[in-house]
Amino acid sequence: MSQPPQPPQQPGGFGAPQEPPAGGFGAPTPPPAGGFGAPTPPPPAMPPAPPAQPPTAPAYGYPQAPPPGQPSAYGYPQTPPPAQPGYGYPGQPQQGYGYPGQPVTQPMAPQGPPGGPGGKKPSTQTTIIIAAVVAVALIVGGGVWYAKGKDGDKKDESKSGSTQGADGGKDGKEGGSTGGGGKEQAPANVASKVLFQVPQPKVADLVHVNGSWLxxxxxxxxxxxxxxxYDSAKGTQLWKLPLPGAVCAATTHVTSDGKTxxxxxxxxxxxxxxxxxxxxAALDLATGKLAWTNSVKDGDRKAMYEEVTVGGGTVATGGTSGGAAWDLATGKLLWQPKITTDQCKDAGYGGGEALVAVRKCGDYDNPTVTIQPLNPKTGAPxxxxxxxxxxQYAHIVSxxxxxxxxxxGxxxxxxxxxxxFFSIxxxxxxxxxxxxxxxxxxxxxxDSTEVEKCTSVAAGGGKLYVPTEEHDGAGGNGYSGRTNEILAFDLATGQPVPGKADAGDGSSLAPLRMDGNNVIAFKKPPYDKGSQIVSVDGGSFKQTVLLQNPADTSVRDALSQFGPEYGEIRYNQGKLxxxxxxxxxxxxxxxxxxYLLIGLGTG
Incomplete structure (x- = not known):
């Protein structure tokens, strides 16, 4: 699970406000010469430069006990590395999408995967071989898990020859729900086209542009x-909301009436x-207007906040001073930061269908962290x-x-x-x-510190869906391309659910969100194909292609600037x-x- 490092923040938040380019974004403009998508022809492929030789691949499969004594590689934001991998070529390890502004890499002799942007340290070759053999055996035999008993002790168990169905329960009645119940359906023609794109505005320094909603x-x-x-189908500008400074944080949650x-x-x-x-502030996505804007005092000046969410009709924010909340409809302050005598405070909140607080007490270096589902109108646990x-930090997945x-530890x-992961x-x-x-x-x-910023994981229908790290494909030597799988775990027992969603050689899968009991996932493609959005059935793990992006080199190169871990990906009803x-x-x-953004669709 590698996390791309983030650049250091300027003192006092996101740095001095940047001036928008002349004229702002305005209506989406056609790409200049050398852009992509009809009617402008794509540019000739650039000769890339070869990357450094990566280390050997880690093992994968069902969970084992965490390796003892491994140091944590996360903490304060780091500066992004200088090289960006693309989609990859035969024999080139698939490394995700890389970072904006990095050059495309050159095909090279097959090697193992890189350590990843999170600074992961690879195991020794002997450990890799043994772990890989064990992982394969576990996948065939049903897996290994440990669940937490009433006494709080970990209990190791193993199970082989399971009679459970693909949904994790006997005859579909136990161990979580079967698949189905989703709203996303495959259109008659899944082939997408570029709807519109917006070039990245010129900036003189690093500028955060958090937030996108569909x-x-x-x-x-x-x-x-x-x-x-923008009009999601035509790309025409519907509204523009100028702000006095940068958007520091944005929730992904949108209410049924378009509020965030x-x-x-x-x-x-x-x-x-x-x-x-x-x-x-509360933003109305239909009109582009702020329904209200508020702040709270922290001593003689305003409190600062690092994250925001929406849950149960409440807007809740977290920061170093503690949490605060407002009624989404009216902007009425419901509660504000309060640090108790035992140094307890709400560090942040998870939203969506409910509102859950992560509460921290005690010493900064050795805190007590508590998870508290809240009454969203009163804040009472x-x-x-x-x-x-x-x-030290807990993250709300769902x-x-x-x-x-x-x-x-x-x-x-x-x-x-x-x-x-903890199912509560x-x-x-x-x-x-x-x-x-x-x-x-x-x-x-x-994210190393934020409460509600997890990627490539989804939970619903009684199950947790997690992708494996990339590993060699069927050929086992890198020539067949890197690949991975999505595995599932029963949230009631912690048991691995039999079955998996295979990405296929040269591709990898990353869960984006739940759709009923199914998982909407982004499939990164081999070097010569376009990416996909697929629906993974929560019971059978069958994959249904919802959207197939063009294999055109210019489109693939443009999309390689974004990825599940560090970009924002939004999919809904045939539009990506x-x-x-x-x-x-x-x-x-x-x-x-x-590019600032690229939109594709089947319509």
């Missing part, structure tokens, strides 16, 4: 000191060099679960079902922020199962939007065209 009619994306709403929430920089206070992330010792990820060792009863606070997810085997990822979260000064080493 409804039935509108795709909205944050830019430089603004948010712009953001945090943005307020005006610079007297004597301050940088603006601060103090303004909390309905239940409470105390995380194990050694957890509020219904309630699933939490954490790196216990800094044992993940790969910068992913995850060594274990949201009514009683009882731990249902603790599911180990060693970082060298699984590719889910959570991929966008950047961080803009950087144009490189003088390449003339590669950079």
């Amino acid at each position: 409804t039935d009619k509108v795709y909205a994306k944050s830019g430089v000191n603004e948010i712009v709403g 929430a953001i945090i943005y920089e307020g005006p610079k206070a007297s004597g301050e060099k940088y603006a601060r992330c103090t303004e909390v 309905a239940a409470s679960y105390k995380m194990p010792a050694g957890v 509020t219904k079902p309630l699933v939490v990820a954490a790196d216990v 800094d044992t993940a060792g790969d910068g992913s922020g995850i060594s274990d 009863d949201d009514k009683t606070g009882k731990l249902l199962a603790r599911i180990p997810a060693p970082g060298d085997k699984y590719a889910a990822d959570c 939007f991929m966008s950047a979260t961080l803009l950087s000064k144009p490189s003088t080493l390449t003339d590669e065209k950079k």
Whole structure:
């Protein structure tokens, strides 16, 4: 589970506000010469430069005990590495999508995968061989798991020759729901075309552009000191919302009537060099207007916030001063930061169908972390679960079902922020199962400190869906291309569910979200094909292609600028939007065209 490092933040938040380019984004403009998509022809392929030789691949498969003594590689944001892999060529390890602004890599002799942007340290060759053999045996035999008993002790169990069905329960009646119940259906023609694209605006420094949302009619994306709403089918600009500063944080949750929430920089206070992330607002995606904007005092100035969510009709924010919340409809303050005498505070919240707090108490270096489902109107906890010792940060994967990820004792060792998943009863606070997810085997990822910023993982229908790390394909030697699988675990017992979704040689799968009891996943393609959006049936693991992107080189190269871990991917009813979260000064080493966003669709 490798996490791309983030650049250091400027003092006081996101740095000095950047001026938008002349004219702003305006209506989406056709790409200049050398762009992609009809009617402009694509540019000739650039000769890439060869990457450095990567280390050997880690083992993969069902979970084993986390490797002892591995140091944690995450913590404070780091500067992005200088080289960007593309989709890959035969014999080239698939390394994800890389970082914006990096050159495309050159095909090379087959090697193992890189350590990844999270700084993962590979095991020795002997360990790799043994672990790979064990992993294959476990996949055939049904897997190994450990669940948390009433006494809180880990219990190792194994099971082979299971009679359970593909849905994880006998005759589909136990161990979680079967698949189905989703709204996404494959169109008659799944082939997509580029609907529109917006070039990256010129900036003089690193600029955060967090936030993108997709409804039935509108795709909205944050830019430089603004948010712009586009017609999701035509690309015409519907509205533009200028802001006094950058969008510091944005929730992915959107209500049924198109409301969401953001945090943005307020005006610079007297004597301050940088603006601060103090303004909390509700955004109406249909009109592009802020329904309300509020802030709270922290001593003699406004409190700063790092993250925001929406759950149960409440907008909740988290920061170093503690949590605060407002009514989504009216903007009424429901509660505000309060640090108790025992140094307890809400560090942040998970939203969606419910509202769940991550509460921290005690010493900064050795805190007590508690998970609390809340009454969203009062903030009163309905239940409470105390995380194990050694957890500094907890991440909400889902509020219904309630699933939490954490790196216990800094044992993940790969910068992913995850060594274990915790399935919790949201009514009683009882731990249902603790599911180990060693970082060298699984590719889910959570931001090092934020409560609600996990990628490549999904939970629903009684199951947790996690992708494995990439490994050699059927050929076993790199020539067949790197690949991975999505595996599932029963949230009631922690048991691995028989079956898997295979990406296929040269491809890899990353869960994006749930759709009923099915999983919507992004499939990264081999070097000569286009990426896909697929629906993975939660019972049978059967994959249905919902959208097939063009295999044209110019389109594939453009889409390679975005990825599940560091870009924003939004899919709904035959439309896919991929966008950047961080803009950087144009490189003088390449003339590669950079994009703020790209939209594709089957319509």
